Amino acid sequence: MEQYIETIIVGGGQHGLSTSYCLNNHGREHVVLEKAPWAADAWRNRWDSFTLVTPNWMIRLPGAEYNGDQPDTFMDREQVVAYFEAYIERYNLPLRFGVEVFSVEPDHNGFLVKTSQGDFRSDNVVVAVGFYQQPRFPSFSKNCDPHIHQIHSDHYRNSGLLPTGPVLVVGSAQSGSQIAEELNESGRVVYLSVSTTGRFPRRYRGVDAAVWMQKMGYFERTVDQLPSTQARFAASAHGTGKNGGHTINLHQFARDGINLLGRLQNIEDNRAHLAPDLHENLAKADQFELEFVQEIDQYIQQNGLDVPEEFLPDLKDGFAQEQILDLDLKAAGIRNIVWATGYACDFSWVKLPVFDSDGLPVHQRGVTPVAGLYFIGMPFLHSGKSGLLYGAAEDATFIADRIATNNNDVGKIIRENNFQYSQRIG
Numbered sequence: 001m002e003q004y005i006e007t008i009i010v011g012g013g014q015h016g017l018s019t020s021y022c023l024n025n026h027g028r029e030h031v032v033l034e035k036a037p038w039a040a041d042a043w044r045n046r047w048d049s050f051t052l053v054t055p056n057w058m059i060r061l062p063g064a065e066y067n068g069d070q071p072d073t074f075m076d077r078e079q080v081v082a083y084f085e086a087y088i089e090r091y092n093l094p095l096r097f098g099v100e101v102f103s104v105e106p107d108h109n110g111f112l113v114k115t116s117q118g119d120f121r122s123d124n125v126v127v128a129v130g131f132y133q134q135p136r137f138p139s140f141s142k143n144c145d146p147h148i149h150q151i152h153s154d155h156y157r158n159s160g161l162l163p164t165g166p167v168l169v170v171g172s173a174q175s176g177s178q179i180a181e182e183l184n185e186s187g188r189v190v191y192l193s194v195s196t197t198g199r200f201p202r203r204y205r206g207v208d209a210a211v212w213m214q215k216m217g218y219f220e221r222t223v224d225q226l227p228s229t230q231a232r233f234a235a236s237a238h239g240t241g242k243n244g245g246h247t248i249n250l251h252q253f254a255r256d257g258i259n260l261l262g263r264l265q266n267i268e269d270n271r272a273h274l275a276p277d278l279h280e281n282l283a284k285a286d287q288f289e290l291e292f293v294q295e296i297d298q299y300i301q302q303n304g305l306d307v308p309e310e311f312l313p314d315l316k317d318g319f320a321q322e323q324i325l326d327l328d329l330k331a332a333g334i335r336n337i338v339w340a341t342g343y344a345c346d347f348s349w350v351k352l353p354v355f356d357s358d359g360l361p362v363h364q365r366g367v368t369p370v371a372g373l374y375f376i377g378m379p380f381l382h383s384g385k386s387g388l389l390y391g392a393a394e395d396a397t398f399i400a401d402r403i404a405t406n407n408n409d410v411g412k413i414i415r416e417n418n419f420q421y422s423q424r425i426g
Contacts, residue, residue, distance in 0.1 A: 005031050007124040007403055008113050010101050013042055014061060015377035016128035017084070018392040020093045021062050022400030028407065032128075033099040033115060040084035042130070043077060048158045049182060050077040051241035053174055054390065055210055061087055062393035072208060074241025105351045110372065124372040124403050127350060127361075131233075131378045131387065132343035138170075141339065143267045148329065153179055153340040159186035165335030166191065168272070170264050173197045173235035176340030177248045181240070183338075184258050191327070191334065193264040193274065194250060194281050198237040198288030202247045204296055205310045209239070212296050219385040232380040235342070237288065250282055251315030260321050272327040282318040366399050371406065374399050 007023060009016045012034030023030045038044070052059075057071035064087050075083065088095060100116040104125050113120040135152035144150060149163050153175040159182065166189035169180040173195065180192045200209045213219060223232060238248035254260055262278040293312065300307055347359060354361050354368040361368055361375045365382045368374065376395050378387055385391025 002112075002119045002121055004121045005029060006122060006407065007031075007126065008033060008111070008120055008122045009126045009128050010104070010113075011128035011130065011377070012036070012039065012095050012097070013128060013130055013377065014084070014389055014392045015130070015396060016126070017087060017093060017095075018061050018396035019126050019128060019376060019400055020095075021087075021091055022396045023403065024091060024093070026400060026404040028400075028404055030094065030124075031120075032093060032095045033101055033113075034095055034097050035100045037098045039088055039095070039097075040081045043080045043084065045154060046077050047153075047156050047179065047182075048077070049242060050178075051075065052080065052389075053236070053239045053241050054388065055208055055241070055245075058210060058388065058390040059083070060390050060393050062396060063087075063091060065393075074245055101349065103349045103351055104373075106370075122372075123407060124374070126374045126376060126399060126403075127347070128376050131345050133346060134344045135339075136342050136344045137339050138264075138341060140267045141337075144337065145270045145329065148335060148337055150337045150339065153338055154343075156338055159183050159188055162188075162336045165189075166333045167336040167338060168193065168329070168334050169338045169340060171195060171340030171342070172238070172250065173340065173342075174237075174239060176338070177238045177250075177253075178240050178242065179338055179340060180253065180258060181248065184253070184256055189259075189333070190257075191259045191261055191332065192250075192253065193261045193272075194278065195235065195263060196281050196284050197235045198292075199247070199249060199285040200237045200239055200292060201289060201312055202239065202245045204293055204312070205300070205307045207307065208245070209292075212299070216295065216299050219383060219388075219390060221384045222382065223380050226380070232378075238285070249313075249315055250285060251318045254317040254321050255315065259324075260318050261324055261327065267329075270329050272329055274323075274325050274327060276323055276325055278321070278323045279319055366395060367402060372403075374402070 006028060007030035009019055009030060009032040012032050016032050020030060020032050051074040055072050056066045056068065056075060059066040102114045105112045107121055110121055110123045111125050113122060113125060135154040137152065141150060156179055167183050168191045169176050170193045172192055180190050184190045202209060226232065240246060240248055250260060260278055261274050263275040264272055265275050266273040347355060347361065352370050352373060354370055354373060356362055363375055366375050376399055380386055381395055383391065386395055
């Protein structure tokens, strides 16, 4: 038997929970459907030593803004999970765990939501599954020798769970660089295939990089202020909150004994073929950091701030490493590959005409052309803070306010008229 619920939120991560909180404040009926059997599933699946890369003061779920005595430190995995569990319990949010959503389909002036626990009808659907949904592997990963143990960074837990022997880490954004550092510290021989990802200093002139970004308006930038729309999905710059937070520098990696490689292009006959771009990528990371600190220096000068000068270490060790173009995996003894190659998203289960040629939703601040259908939790949904714990409250408030307005009597009349849109172009 079908069940009617005014609003269905698909996904119980930070943005789904934030939207639930805001709808509670409006007194609107809703439910959050979460595929996992427990809260904070994405955070539970991070590696054992994981910490947030953003400081605690940026944790701002609505009604649970961080107010502890360590705003400049970084929550670890267990603390993040506990935070989410307490949030759900404190506000009695209506979650249903273990419910997989198979499809969202048009149904008169509302929606039919088909799930593993039966069908629902609703006036509104909020898609809150995020953007980083499915671990992505390059097609040539299938060419690897079957004796090489392959995992995605999403499934990495600690060095001790990998077979003995050297490790090739592919990808040098936040996950790849942090995992490579941990493996090296555990005594593993590590090869790291680097990309063009930039580098932030963890702290500069006595202040955390996140504070400078907040002061300089980084988190308030909107999509139209980016160099391109694709910049919304750029890899996050090197950084870590581990051990109180420190700068991740690939030159320091080279000094510490990590073998740096260019971008991995292919694997054939147990040989890794690498692009001749290692030194170029290192230079790009250096330039990224230089431009960032120059921007900070300019901001300090323009605002007359009294902060001490600082000169960051000018490391060059990575440039001294030979550019390897062809690596014999067997000869190098590599028995493990950690693919830190990002994630793919799939919205094909949303059976409504709201997607562009890349399969991404067309929207204005999460509001799609189909009345009652919303997206939340995507990078630059509205601004640089969208997709972060820091921006969950702002985006959720906007969408919940829109739902509350559109579900009054006048709004329902408008929705009835707008239904013709999806029928006309569907």
